[in-house]
Amino acid sequence: MSTPARRISPWWWVAGGCAIVLVLAAAGVGYGVYSLVHPYLTGERTCLPSDFPTYPGAARGDETFELNGTYPGNTCHMTFVSSDDVTTITAFYKSKLSSGNWRDTNSGKTDGQINFQPAGGGRPFGTVTVAVGQTGTDIAIDLFSSTCLALAFPVYPGSEFGGQSYQTNGSVRTCQISFESNSDVTAVTAFYKTNLNRGDWQVTSSSGSEIQFQLVLRLKRQTRTLETGTLSVGVSREHTEVTIEVIG
Numbered sequence: 001m002s003t004p005a006r007r008i009s010p011w012w013w014v015a016g017g018c019a020i021v022l023v024l025a026a027a028g029v030g031y032g033v034y035s036l037v038h039p040y041l042t043g044e045r046t047c048l049p050s051d052f053p054t055y056p057g058a059a060r061g062d063e064t065f066e067l068n069g070t071y072p073g074n075t076c077h078m079t080f081v082s083s084d085d086v087t088t089i090t091a092f093y094k095s096k097l098s099s100g101n102w103r104d105t106n107s108g109k110t111d112g113q114i115n116f117q118p119a120g121g122g123r124p125f126g127t128v129t130v131a132v133g134q135t136g137t138d139i140a141i142d143l144f145s146s147t148c149l150a151l152a153f154p155v156y157p158g159s160e161f162g163g164q165s166y167q168t169n170g171s172v173r174t175c176q177i178s179f180e181s182n183s184d185v186t187a188v189t190a191f192y193k194t195n196l197n198r199g200d201w202q203v204t205s206s207s208g209s210e211i212q213f214q215l216v217l218r219l220k221r222q223t224r225t226l227e228t229g230t231l232s233v234g235v236s237r238e239h240t241e242v243t244i245e246v247i248g
Contacts, residue, residue: 047065048078052102054080055084055139059080062077072166075145082137103117103118105160113129117160123144124145149175150215154196155179156179156191160180178242179242201214213229227247228247228248229244
């Protein structure tokens, strides 16, 4: 289960998905702890990678992060505010995230959104969203070290990150994520119909390019459903898009 995001504060630190409190009292603070926490408290460091582009002159806003280990992964959310317009800022991030160590993964579904991942593939990956705010143009950056899907969830080979969100409500966790591929809808749909009907995954129903599935835990005398989901495959912006929603 995902640990609720916590804003960096001078009086606590979050690690490993559990709240581990390190009191930074004047006496008794080890140098190792202080040197780890201090750069974040003073604004010298953020939860973004050191080579991640920052829009020139943008004022730093909120920063929240979760350290959840391998699953569901670490997350970083940062906001900035600029006096420049949405078009100019979006063009900056499209340019910077299409070169060097980063790759723009077909941009977002709407104006002012850029999806990105490392140039060599893999992680961390995320989304930059640029929109008009109350005091200027807001820049929101969400960075993820893994998807919110279960670790064994099949992902179509070569597909690229297309956006992610997840939330928890009590013991219920909802994961929404999309991927994009250059393969056709038929091939991608066939892949998921096969791979979501193996091991602990079961296809419960399918209609065309939409698949209902579940993840089960097999016990000696019974089978328990851990999560259920829906996967749909369609065409978006000349690419094949896979949209997945899982509840568990």
